Amino acid sequence: MxxxxxxxxxxxxxxxxxxxxxxxxxxxxxxxxxxxxxxxxxxxxxxxxxxxxxxxxxxxxxxxxxxxxxxxxxxxxxxxxxxxxxxxxxxxxxxxxxxxxxxxxxxxxxxxxxxxxxxxxxxxxxxxxxxxxxxxxxxxxxxxxxxxxxxxxxxxxxxxxxxxxxxxxxxxxxxxxxxxxxxxxxxxxxxxxxxxxxxxxxxxxxxxxWQKQFSFSSTLNLPFVLADGTPIKVPMMHQATQVGFGEFRTGSEHRYAVLELPYLSPYLSLQVVLPRDKKTPLSSLETQLSVGHMTSWEAGLRRTKMDVFLPRFxxxxxxxxxxxxxxxxxxxxxxxxxxxxxxxxxxxxxxxxxxxxxxxxVTEDGTKAAAATAMVLLKRSRAAVFKVDRPFLFMLRHMRTGSILFIGRVMNPSEL
Missing domain, CATH: 3.30.497.10 (Antithrombin, subunit I, domain 2)
Known part of the structure; x- marks a missing residue:
């Protein structure tokens, strides 16, 4: 939810x-x-x-x-x-x-x-x-x-x-x-x-x-690397599902990926924007984000079967x-x-x-993380993996009008 x-x-x-x-x-x-x-x-x-x-x-x-x-x-x-x-x-x-x-x-x-x-x-x-x-x-x-x-x-x-x-x-x-x-x-x-x-x-x-809800039993305590390189453990939700996915480049040739998770409503979705190179700071993407980039997402996202790991925040x-x-x-x-x-x-x-x-x-349905291991989960799937394990941008968009209802970034999911 x-x-x-x-x-x-x-x-x-x-x-x-x-x-x-x-x-x-x-x-x-x-x-x-x-x-x-x-x-x-x-x-x-x-x-x-x-x-x-x-x-x-x-x-x-x-x-x-x-x-x-x-x-x-x-x-x-x-x-x-x-x-x-x-x-x-x-x-x-x-x-x-x-x-x-x-x-x-x-x-x-x-x-x-x-x-x-x-x-x-x-x-x-x-x-x-x-x-x-x-x-x-x-x-x-x-x-x-x-x-x-x-x-x-x-x-x-x-x-x-x-x-x-x-x-x-x-x-x-x-x-x-x-x-x-x-x-x-x-x-x-x-x-x-x-x-x-x-x-x-x-x-x-x-x-x-969510159009497909995250399984409570699949939430794991997994590493999330902060901007300064410090690893912390956070509750990481998981599901294998069909999502909108695309890879793009900024004007300075930084590669980044966009994941779109739909809700049951056909007009609303959450978009997660993540630099592809773990060494690329989120700030380099933020400073170059433009209307042109957002417009390209609408045509460039493709339905893809993926293993999605998203921190609860x-x-x-x-x-x-x-x-x-x-x-x-x-x-x-x-x-x-x-x-x-x-x-x-x-x-x-x-x-x-x-x-x-x-x-x-953003949660599965507000429940606590369950005990499990990422190794077991990953062995069960051969789909591509989208793992949000470092700072990221997100947007809640009304797809019919293009209105951005909410936009933000998560630097540390464990901070309240």
Whole structure:
């Protein structure tokens, strides 16, 4: 089973496109994902990283619906499209809501947006209509002063953070039970002082079942070599199955392989990207990863019978996007002097901070590793072997639209 979730929390204080073909949207999705991943992974060369480009893109798209002037232009440049253009907005609904609330048997993909508004802040009718139509945004009243008081009390031991947050797991927000979004949101909001007027919480949650599940009894404790050459033992899942597989080269002639593991849903798959030479560092692949490479995978992967060894891993990252989005050219929305959200509200509002909270868990079905030996397993099979025993990249992709829901790297599967 693979379970993933992301939360993007935006705290807000006081040249139009003309339709984008589906093929171009696929490239725009991939391009934004690569740029965002590099921006967030920068300065963390040895850390596990997981990012949800689709979650961030949805929230930036929602802000487009209320932005004007240079603020809108920067948001459009970062994504490559403007959601105020109906010809752009309609294709994007394809994955957000056709597949969103049920991506097929054995898989669930759900995205929700909730806009919390302080009493006295009035939102424009057109913004409310467009945001509700495109992103299914629920507008809820909030008393941020009370919320922040509760948050401070929770840190003092009087209240749990989730008690201070009006969005409880499994509430009317549509957030799946147990996803933890309410608690994480409260922890972030409680840090800020007076002046908070609106908060936008965007969640993207995926839970999927492999098309062919890994056998619990075949999970082994096997070596995984860290970037510095240190070997460690990690629970390594195994199965012999048909997968999408291809070998490719970067511009500097580094060889790498791509493995695609499908879910029961025909539109979702997990892609694992691994340098073929064990001496080639993952960083050399990361720096050259491009939209062109991802496009070549779609045509270059072939169905192949393989013995697949994949480490079980569980990652979580928290990012403050205020320090990363400017790398993508998005600066005005954080400036009280330059932000222009006049299409959202007549009040002078700007984005104080943007938080991105992402988790991923990839397992057979959450059970512990069983005792076995790799030698016995390998003697039973004559298929080609794909063994993920060193740092690797991964992507969860929506194959119909090309959207990259999650992208990340695993440097050490044993780190939580």
């Amino acid at each position: 693979c379970a993933l979730s992301s939360i993007l929390l935006l705290l807000i204080l006081a040249s139009p496109s003309h339709g984008v073909p589906q093929a171009s949207l696929r490239r725009l999705h991939a391009g934004f994902a690569v740029r965002l991943y590099r921006a967030l992974a920068h300065g963390r060369p040895h850390a596990n990283v997981v990012v949800s480009p689709a979650g961030v893109a949805t929230s930036l798209g929602l802000l487009q619906l209320g932005a004007k002037g240079t603020t809108l232009a920067q948001l459009e440049d970062s994504l490559g499209y403007d959601l105020n253009d109906v010809e752009v907005r309609e294709p994007l609904l394809q994955w957000r809501w056709q597949e969103n609330n049920g991506s097929g048997a054995g898989a669930g993909l759900r995205q929700t947006c909730v806009l919390l508004v302080q009493s006295g802040v009035h939102l424009a009718g057109d913004f409310l209509h467009n945001s509700a139509t495109w992103a299914h945004v629920t507008v809820m009243p909030a008393n941020f002063s009370l919320l922040m008081d509760h948050g401070r009390q929770s840190r003092a031991g009087f209240l749990r953070p989730d008690e201070a947050w009006p969005l409880q797991a499994g509430s009317s927000s549509g957030e799946p039970s147990g996803s933890g979004g309410g608690q994480r949101g409260a922890e972030s909001v409680a840090r800020w002082g007076p002046g908070l007027q609106m908060a936008l919480v965007n969640t993207l949650v995926f839970k999927g079942v 569980n990652l979580r990252n928290k990012f403050n996007l205020r320090w990363s989005l400017p790398v993508l050219g998005v600066t005005h929305l954080f400036s009280p002097a330059h932000a222009n959200f006049s299409g959202m509200s007549q009040d002078a509002v700007y984005v104080s901070d943007a938080f991105h909270d992402v988790t991923i868990q």
